[in-house]
Amino acid sequence: MSVVVKIPTQLRAAAGGEAEMEVEGATVQEVLDDLFERCGELRTRISDEDGALRRFVNVYVAGEDIRFLEGLATPVNDGSELTILPAVAGG
Numbered sequence: 001m002s003v004v005v006k007i008p009t010q011l012r013a014a015a016g017g018e019a020e021m022e023v024e025g026a027t028v029q030e031v032l033d034d035l036f037e038r039c040g041e042l043r044t045r046i047s048d049e050d051g052a053l054r055r056f057v058n059v060y061v062a063g064e065d066i067r068f069l070e071g072l073a074t075p076v077n078d079g080s081e082l083t084i085l086p087a088v089a090g091g
């Protein structure tokens with residue numbers, strides 16, 4: 001399934017400057033795995049060594065926070081939009 005991943009400004013350097021990428025996958029984990037294969041540096045920026053998302057990284061599917069769905073096992077539909085949103089400190 002084709003999914004559009006929105007990449008925030010803070011992570012675009014690790015994604016070749018892209019603001020969004022079209023990747024494949026049936027779950028959030030599969031989508032991220034495909035994204036990481038294309039942009040390896042993103043893996044180290046948003047996930048821990050065990051593959052879990054870093055606690056300051058939020059991921060949304062169609063505007064819904066995956067923490068309140070099925071986490072990385074959350075299914076995605078063809079044409080869905082996945083947004084990666086790292087928390088930013090400041091005031």
